[in-house]
Amino acid sequence: xxxxxxxxxxxxxxxxxxxxxxxxxxxxxxxxxxxxxxxxxxxxxxxxxxxxxxxxxxxxxxxxxxxxxxxxxxxxxxxxxxxxxxxxxxxxxxxxxxxxxxxxxxxxxxxxxxxxxxxxxxxxxxxxxxxxxxxxxxxxxxxxxxxxxxxxxxxxxxxxxxxxxxxxxxxxxxxxxxxxxxxxxxxxxxxxxxxxxxxxxxxxxxxxxxxxxxxxxxxxxxxxxxxxxxxxxxxxxxxxxxxxxxxxxxxxxxxxxxxxxxxxxxxxxxxxxxxxxxxxxxxxxxxxxxxxxxxxxxxxxxxxxxxxxxxxxxxxxxxxxxxxxxxxxxxxxxxxxxxxxxxxxxxxxxxxxxxxxxxxxxxxxxxxxxxxxxxxxxxxxxxxxxxxxxxxxxxxxxxxxxx
Numbered sequence: 001x002x003x004x005x006x007x008x009x010x011x012x013x014x015x016x017x018x019x020x021x022x023x024x025x026x027x028x029x030x031x032x033x034x035x036x037x038x039x040x041x042x043x044x045x046x047x048x049x050x051x052x053x054x055x056x057x058x059x060x061x062x063x064x065x066x067x068x069x070x071x072x073x074x075x076x077x078x079x080x081x082x083x084x085x086x087x088x089x090x091x092x093x094x095x096x097x098x099x100x101x102x103x104x105x106x107x108x109x110x111x112x113x114x115x116x117x118x119x120x121x122x123x124x125x126x127x128x129x130x131x132x133x134x135x136x137x138x139x140x141x142x143x144x145x146x147x148x149x150x151x152x153x154x155x156x157x158x159x160x161x162x163x164x165x166x167x168x169x170x171x172x173x174x175x176x177x178x179x180x181x182x183x184x185x186x187x188x189x190x191x192x193x194x195x196x197x198x199x200x201x202x203x204x205x206x207x208x209x210x211x212x213x214x215x216x217x218x219x220x221x222x223x224x225x226x227x228x229x230x231x232x233x234x235x236x237x238x239x240x241x242x243x244x245x246x247x248x249x250x251x252x253x254x255x256x257x258x259x260x261x262x263x264x265x266x267x268x269x270x271x272x273x274x275x276x277x278x279x280x281x282x283x284x285x286x287x288x289x290x291x292x293x294x295x296x297x298x299x300x301x302x303x304x305x306x307x308x309x310x311x312x313x314x315x316x317x318x319x320x321x322x323x324x325x326x327x328x329x330x331x332x333x334x335x336x337x338x339x340x341x342x343x344x345x346x347x348x349x350x351x352x353x354x355x356x357x358x359x360x361x362x363x364x365x366x367x368x369x370x371x372x373x374x375x376x377x378x379x380x381x382x383x384x385x386x387x388x389x390x391x392x393x394x395x396x397x398x399x400x401x402x403x
Contacts, residue, residue, distance in 0.1 A: 012136040017143070019189050020124045020131075023083055024147030025154065026182045027120040029175045030090050030113045031059055032152035032264075035239045036159030036257040037168035039246065045103045049243075053368030056239045058110035060360035062118055079130070080190030082123035084183045090116030091179030098169040098176075114357075121353050127190070129336060138333050142275040145329045149267030149321075152238060156261035160254040220348050222398060223331045224355035225391075226289065230327050231359025232387040233300045236367040236380070238264055241303070241317060244377050245310075259314065263321035270325020277326075278333060285334045286402070290395040292326040297388030299323070304380040359387075 034056055042052055090113045097109035125144055132140040159171055166174075238260065245256035270292075277288055302308065302316035335348055363383070370379040 012133050012140065013131040016131045016189060017128050017140050019186065020083070020128050021144060021147055023087060023120060023182055023186055024124050024144065025151035026087060026175075026179045027090060027117050028148050028151035029155040030094060030117060030179070031148075032155030033094075033159060033168075033171055033175050034059075035152075035242050035260060036156050036253075037163060037171060038239070038243050039253060040163060040168045041106075045106075047103070049368040049372050050365065051103075051368075053236075053365040055107060055110060056235070056364040056368075057361040058107050059114040059117065060235075060357040061111055062114040062357075064354065064357040064361045079123045079127045080186060082119050083127060083190075084186040086116045086118075086120030086123065087179045087183035087186065088116075089113075089119070091176045091181075091183065094172045094176030094179065096176075098173045118353065118357075122350050125332070125349055137336060138278070139275055141332050141336055142272055142329050145271040145274075145325070145332050146268035148328070149264045149271070149325060153261045153263075153265030153267075156242075156257050156264065160257035160261065163254070217348070220335070220351060222394065223335065224352050225394060226293070226327065227331065227352050228355040228359040229387040229391040230293075230296065230324070231356045232363040232366075233296055233384050234324055234363075235360040236363040236383075237300060237303060237317075237320065239364050240367065240377075240380075244304070244306075251310075259317070263317050266318060266322035267325040270323050270327075271329040272325075274326050274329030274333065278330070285330050286395060286399055289327060289330055290392070290399060292323060292330070293388065293391045293395055295323045296320060296327070297385065297392055300384045300388065301381045304377050304384065306377050363387075 038052055041047065041055070042049075045051075047055070093109045093112040093116065097106055100106065125141065128140050128144050129137060155175065158174075162171055162174075241260045241263070242253060242256040245251045245259070246253050251259070274288070277283070278285070281288070283291075299316045299320035303313055303320060305313070331352065335352065366383050367380045370383065371377055373379070
């Protein structure tokens, strides 16, 4: 079973939480390394946007198929070892693929990196929960939820400044090398807090939870569906925004990539704002989720309407990418509240991540196909509107039913 360092934490270890956060940033950089180099890879391998969509989505395939199983199976291993393995797997894959000129091998490397990411995303939040006390846990998890925007934003900025100097292979080599180093740091920081006696004792007193535990909790199923639909909007927006701005001749590639990096980094403000809202607002989790979903519905769709002015689309990008951080922050905090134990939390998290990966897999492929078929970025609006409308309808119905 996945074993936690401590079952009752009296003092928050912020140093270890920061290490976990940096590990998450390194893992998500394997997603963030794609958008800024799409034109370079597309030109080298002569790819349609549909094939680019598969390259973007290939990262999500392992989580899509095996996410819940990962959460169950890896309960039997220490959390720190799962987290360290995730960085090592992703890093080595990123380094080795730079040696190939074969698109199939490139696709396979995305599957391997996705497996590494899945291991980390299942284990790192649990490490954070294990090293934070009840008072600080909500803040610690909200900080953790910022790893996606921060990681993607930093990687996009790095890509924009480095692509012309070292090419996409140099970028992937650097990210892979940093991930391998991050794996060693996780081992160094966490392994020394364990002893063989502690591990054996915890294994004797903890039991693995069935994956079917998820289907007994309606709120977790609802969160999974909302995360799936949110990912259909968020993932292709981040992946294609530099190419969208470049394709219309509005901006140079490095400028478009920098703008995307800033927008994604703003997403972290939404993550942190979710904590403040839950503490200071009279609105509950589902009311705040509904507001966030309606904002996503409107502003995500405006981004792809190329008939609008560049200023309106850029403003919509910043608003969407910033405010959309509310949804992940609210869900992760509420998920921790309704979990009866750490192993159940592990299963719940794996289910949410699997649903997210389904959306991350479908979104770029669907939008890539629609743009290839119609020749217009504006055709993407049908996908973003549909995903947002279903989310809004589900959340509104749930609120009405509760009231």
